[in-house]
Amino acid sequence: MYEVRNIAFSYSRRKVLRDVSFVVSPGEAVCIVGENGAGKTTLLKILATLAQPDSGLVMMDGQDALARPLKYRRQLGYMGEAPALYEDMAVKDYLEYRAALKGETKKRIRRRVGEAAEMCAVSGVMKSPIRTLSLGMKKRVALADAMLLRPRVLLLDDFLAGLDVSMRNEMGATMASVAAFASVIVTGHEIGDLAKWSTRFLVLSGGLIASTIPAAGLDAATVAARVENALKGAKA
Amino acid sequence: MNAAIITWRRTVGMAKSLFSTALAMAVFFAGAGVSFAFALEMAEGGETPLAVVWASAVSPVLPVLAALLAMDSWSDERRSGRIESLLTIAVRERELTFGKFLGVFTLAMGAVLAFLVSSLAMLSFMAPGALANQTALSFVPGLAALMLQGALWCAVSVFASAAFRHAAAAALTSITLTVLAPRGLWFALMAWAPQGRMAFGEMPLDANVFDLASGIVSTETVLTYLTLTAFALFVSSKFVAAVRLVGRGARALRFSTGVAVALATALAVAAIALFHRTDTTLELPLAQHSGQSFSARTHGILADVRGEIHITAFLSRKDARFRQVGHFLRSFAREAESAGGARLVLRFVDPRWDVAAAERLVRDGAHEDSLVFERGSRKAFVPLAGGFDERLCASAILRVAVPPKRGVVYWTNGHGECSFRAYEPWGMSDIARNVAHYGYRNEPLDLADGEDVPDDCALVVVAGAKSDFSRAEAMRLDSYLRKGGRLLALLSASDAPGIASLLSGWGVRMENAPLKGARTLSGTDVIVSEFSDHPVCEPLKGAQVILEKPLSFTPSAAVDVAGADRVEYTPLARVGDVCVAAAAERGVGTGDDLSLRPTRIIAVGDAAFVMNGQLKMRGNANRDFFLNAVAYLSGTDAMTEPGTEASRLVSGMDRAGRVRFVLVSALAFPALLFVAMAAFVAVGRRRQ
CATH class of the missing domain: 3.40.30.10 (Glutaredoxin)
Known part of the structure; x- marks a missing residue:
C-alpha cells in the first residue's frame, strides 16, 4: 500500500501544495490532473525524493518512505516530463548501464533489459543510437528505464505529452500492463487517453485533491467528461 | 562503490565520443609542448634532471586539462535534466561524484602519459643527448607528483561542474580556482608582503611538483593534496545533492548541509595544520638523476x-x-x-x-x-x-x-693577456672570483721585472698573450716549470710564437688544423663534447665546452723521453680527430721517487673561453673545465665531482633545432592529434 499523507510544499512564500493525501493500491493506475501550475510535477518530484515537502508523509507498507530514501528509491521508478537520456548511447547500452547503476547483478541485467524492452516495444531499436530516435521512441526508452527493475511504485510525469494518437495508445497500454505489478501514479493533460488506462483520477486544484473520480468499469468518454467537469468546477 | 565504477566507465566511454575531448587533449598537448620546450631551453646546461624539467613543465597546464575534461561531467547532467533520473535511483551522490572524478582523472592521466611518451619520442629524434642517462624509472616520481596534483585539479573541476549548469562557466570557475586564484594570491603576496616574499622561494604549487619529481617526498605535501582532494569531492557531492534542496521544507536539510561543509572545512584546515607540524621528508634514492x-x-x-x-x-x-x-x-x-x-x-x-x-x-x-x-x-x-x-x-x-688557505694563482701580464681584474666581457674577473672561492689568491705576475715565479705559486696562468715573451721571461717560466711548476696556457691564433716554442719544449705542439664537421651554436664557435678520461675532463662527459675558433694540438718531439724527463702527452678534448685541449706532464715515470713534483701543463686552444662574456652563455661547461684544470694543476681534487657533471641536461639542440622542436611538439603534433581524435569521433558517430 502506497499512501501520501498531508503533503504540503511551498517555494519561498508561494504555497504550491497545501494538504495532499491519497492512497494507491498495488495494481492501480492513478492519474493526477490539474491546470498548469497546479503542482502535479512538484508532487511527483516530492514522491521521487527530488524535493522536500514542508510537511506530510509518504508511507509505504506503513513506513515513512522519505525517512529512508535509499531503501525507498530501490522500489521506485521515475520518468520525468522530458526524456533525459544519453544521446550518444545505443538503446541497449543505455538500458544496461542504467540497470547496472541501479544495482542489478550482472547475470540478471540482460534479462531485465530484455523484459523492459519487450514491454515498452523498443526491442526493434536496441542497437540504434538514442539521438536517432523520435520523441515517442525516446519516451518509450525512458519508460523502459523507469521500469527496469520492476519498481513497486512508478511515477510518470506528463508522459503522453507530445505524442501522436497511436503512440499515446501504445504508451497507455504499456502503462496499464505495468500496473499489474506496480502502483502507478501518472500526471498529464490528455484526459481522454488517460481515461482508457487509469483506474482513478485525482483532480489537483488549489494545492488540494479537489475531487476523486473512479474510472474502473466506466467507458473512457464518460470518465473524461466527469474529469473535465470536475476540473471546471475546481477552477470555478 | 559499484555505482562509482559504473559511472567511471561511463565517463571515460562518453569522452571517446565527444569533440570537446579531442579539443581538450589538443589544447593540453599544445600548452604542455610549449611549456616543455621553454623549460628545456631554460634548463639547458643546468643540473635539473630531464624528468623534473618535464614534470614541472606539464604541471601548470594540468589544471586547464582537468577543467576542460570535467566541465561537462555534472553540468551537462544538470542542463539536460538527467540529474533527476540519476538522483531517483538508490545510489548516493558521493558514489556518482567519485565515479565522475575517477573518469576525469583517468582521462587526464592518460593524456599526461601520452604526452610523456610523445615528448620523449620527439626528443629521441631531435635531441637524443637530452635522453642520456635517463631511464623510464626516473620519470616515475614526476608522474606520481602530477597524479597527486592532477587528482586535486580534477576534484576541483568536478566540483565546479557540479556547481554550474553551463560547462563554460564550470571550466572558467575551475581555472579560476586552480590557476588564477592561487597564482594571483601568490603575486599579491609577492607584491605586498616583503617578509613572505623573502621567506618563500618559488610558488608552492610549482615547488611541490619540482620536489616530488626530484624524489623528495614530504608527508605534509602528499597528505595536504589528498586531504584537499577528498574535501573537494565531499563538497562536490553536497552540491549535487543540493538539487533536492528546493522549497521551504528543505530548510533543515540546507542547514545541515551547510554545517557539514563548514565542519569538513574546519577538519581539512586542522588536518593540514597537523600535517605541517608533523612533516617528515623522505628522499627517494634517485641519486644520479635528481641532481x-x-x-x-x-x-x-x-x-x-x-x-x-x-x-x-x-x-x-x-x-x-x-x-x-x-x-x-x-x-x-x-x-x-x-x-x-x-x-x-x-x-x-x-x-x-x-x-x-x-x-x-x-x-x-x-x-x-x-x-x-x-x-x-x-x-x-x-x-x-x-x-x-x-x-x-x-x-x-x-x-x-673555517676559511681554507691554498696557494696563489699567478696571472702573467705585460703581453696583452686578459686581465683577471677586468669586469668587462673580455675580462676574466668572473672565473678569477670562482678560483678565489676555492681558497686561492689571484695575483698578477710580471716576469719582466726580473723576479722569478714566487715559491707560493700554485700555478701560472697565461691567458692569451698577444705579444711575445722576452727570452728572459721565457727562461724564467721554463725554469719554474723545470722545478715542477704548473702552467695553464690559454692560447689563440693571434698569440705570439714565444709561448708556442716554450710549450713545444714541454711536449705540446700548436697547430691550426681545420675542424671538419664540427657542431656550432653561432657559426664561429665550436661545440666540444668529446673528452678523454683525464682527471680534468672525465667529470665533464656528457657536457659541452664552447670554444671560439680553437687552435689544435699535437704531441711534439719532446714527448716520451725516458726516466725523470719522460713527458706524457694527453689530449683532453677533441673535435673529431683534432685535439683542442691537451695536457703534458713530466716526471710521471720516476717510479719510486715520490718526492719529485711532476711538472704539469695544460693548453687550451682558445684564449677567450673563460672570459666574462663567454661564461654568461648558458649550456657550456667552460667554467668547470677551467676550474678542474686549476685543481689538477695545483694538485687538489677536481672541483667538479665525477657523476655530478654527467647529470647536466644537455639537449645539444641548436637554435634551428629548438624552433623545430617547438613547432613539432606544440603545433604539428597537437594539430595531428586533434584531427585524428576528431576523425575517430566523427567515424564513430557515422557508424551509429
Whole structure:
C-alpha cells in the first residue's frame, strides 16, 4: 500500500501544495490532473525524493518512505516530463548501464533489459543510437528505464505529452500492463487517453485533491467528461 | 562503490565520443609542448634532471586539462535534466561524484602519459643527448607528483561542474580556482608582503611538483593534496545533492548541509595544520638523476659545521634559474638537517622587489645572481652565472666556517693577456672570483721585472698573450716549470710564437688544423663534447665546452723521453680527430721517487673561453673545465665531482633545432592529434 499523507510544499512564500493525501493500491493506475501550475510535477518530484515537502508523509507498507530514501528509491521508478537520456548511447547500452547503476547483478541485467524492452516495444531499436530516435521512441526508452527493475511504485510525469494518437495508445497500454505489478501514479493533460488506462483520477486544484473520480468499469468518454467537469468546477 | 565504477566507465566511454575531448587533449598537448620546450631551453646546461624539467613543465597546464575534461561531467547532467533520473535511483551522490572524478582523472592521466611518451619520442629524434642517462624509472616520481596534483585539479573541476549548469562557466570557475586564484594570491603576496616574499622561494604549487619529481617526498605535501582532494569531492557531492534542496521544507536539510561543509572545512584546515607540524621528508634514492645527491665531502662539511648559517638567494624571481636554486637550497637545508650539523636558514631576495635587502647585500659586496652565505660577520658569495653545484656551496659554507688557505694563482701580464681584474666581457674577473672561492689568491705576475715565479705559486696562468715573451721571461717560466711548476696556457691564433716554442719544449705542439664537421651554436664557435678520461675532463662527459675558433694540438718531439724527463702527452678534448685541449706532464715515470713534483701543463686552444662574456652563455661547461684544470694543476681534487657533471641536461639542440622542436611538439603534433581524435569521433558517430 502506497499512501501520501498531508503533503504540503511551498517555494519561498508561494504555497504550491497545501494538504495532499491519497492512497494507491498495488495494481492501480492513478492519474493526477490539474491546470498548469497546479503542482502535479512538484508532487511527483516530492514522491521521487527530488524535493522536500514542508510537511506530510509518504508511507509505504506503513513506513515513512522519505525517512529512508535509499531503501525507498530501490522500489521506485521515475520518468520525468522530458526524456533525459544519453544521446550518444545505443538503446541497449543505455538500458544496461542504467540497470547496472541501479544495482542489478550482472547475470540478471540482460534479462531485465530484455523484459523492459519487450514491454515498452523498443526491442526493434536496441542497437540504434538514442539521438536517432523520435520523441515517442525516446519516451518509450525512458519508460523502459523507469521500469527496469520492476519498481513497486512508478511515477510518470506528463508522459503522453507530445505524442501522436497511436503512440499515446501504445504508451497507455504499456502503462496499464505495468500496473499489474506496480502502483502507478501518472500526471498529464490528455484526459481522454488517460481515461482508457487509469483506474482513478485525482483532480489537483488549489494545492488540494479537489475531487476523486473512479474510472474502473466506466467507458473512457464518460470518465473524461466527469474529469473535465470536475476540473471546471475546481477552477470555478 | 559499484555505482562509482559504473559511472567511471561511463565517463571515460562518453569522452571517446565527444569533440570537446579531442579539443581538450589538443589544447593540453599544445600548452604542455610549449611549456616543455621553454623549460628545456631554460634548463639547458643546468643540473635539473630531464624528468623534473618535464614534470614541472606539464604541471601548470594540468589544471586547464582537468577543467576542460570535467566541465561537462555534472553540468551537462544538470542542463539536460538527467540529474533527476540519476538522483531517483538508490545510489548516493558521493558514489556518482567519485565515479565522475575517477573518469576525469583517468582521462587526464592518460593524456599526461601520452604526452610523456610523445615528448620523449620527439626528443629521441631531435635531441637524443637530452635522453642520456635517463631511464623510464626516473620519470616515475614526476608522474606520481602530477597524479597527486592532477587528482586535486580534477576534484576541483568536478566540483565546479557540479556547481554550474553551463560547462563554460564550470571550466572558467575551475581555472579560476586552480590557476588564477592561487597564482594571483601568490603575486599579491609577492607584491605586498616583503617578509613572505623573502621567506618563500618559488610558488608552492610549482615547488611541490619540482620536489616530488626530484624524489623528495614530504608527508605534509602528499597528505595536504589528498586531504584537499577528498574535501573537494565531499563538497562536490553536497552540491549535487543540493538539487533536492528546493522549497521551504528543505530548510533543515540546507542547514545541515551547510554545517557539514563548514565542519569538513574546519577538519581539512586542522588536518593540514597537523600535517605541517608533523612533516617528515623522505628522499627517494634517485641519486644520479635528481641532481641533489650530495657527496660524502659535502655531508661531512655540513655535519662538522655548527651553528646557524644564513643563505640568501640574491636573484630575480623571473630568472630561469630561480626554481632550480630554490629547490637546490631546500634540498641543501634538508641535507644539513639530516647531517645534524649547521642549521641553514634560507632567504630569497629579489633585487627588483626587496630593494632595502638588496642594497644591504650589495653594500656587503654581493652581486646580483649569487648566493650569499653568512655566519656572523663572515660572508661568502657564490655566483650563479654558468651554473653552481653543491661543491661550490659546501666550499662557501666551509669558508664562512673555517676559511681554507691554498696557494696563489699567478696571472702573467705585460703581453696583452686578459686581465683577471677586468669586469668587462673580455675580462676574466668572473672565473678569477670562482678560483678565489676555492681558497686561492689571484695575483698578477710580471716576469719582466726580473723576479722569478714566487715559491707560493700554485700555478701560472697565461691567458692569451698577444705579444711575445722576452727570452728572459721565457727562461724564467721554463725554469719554474723545470722545478715542477704548473702552467695553464690559454692560447689563440693571434698569440705570439714565444709561448708556442716554450710549450713545444714541454711536449705540446700548436697547430691550426681545420675542424671538419664540427657542431656550432653561432657559426664561429665550436661545440666540444668529446673528452678523454683525464682527471680534468672525465667529470665533464656528457657536457659541452664552447670554444671560439680553437687552435689544435699535437704531441711534439719532446714527448716520451725516458726516466725523470719522460713527458706524457694527453689530449683532453677533441673535435673529431683534432685535439683542442691537451695536457703534458713530466716526471710521471720516476717510479719510486715520490718526492719529485711532476711538472704539469695544460693548453687550451682558445684564449677567450673563460672570459666574462663567454661564461654568461648558458649550456657550456667552460667554467668547470677551467676550474678542474686549476685543481689538477695545483694538485687538489677536481672541483667538479665525477657523476655530478654527467647529470647536466644537455639537449645539444641548436637554435634551428629548438624552433623545430617547438613547432613539432606544440603545433604539428597537437594539430595531428586533434584531427585524428576528431576523425575517430566523427567515424564513430557515422557508424551509429
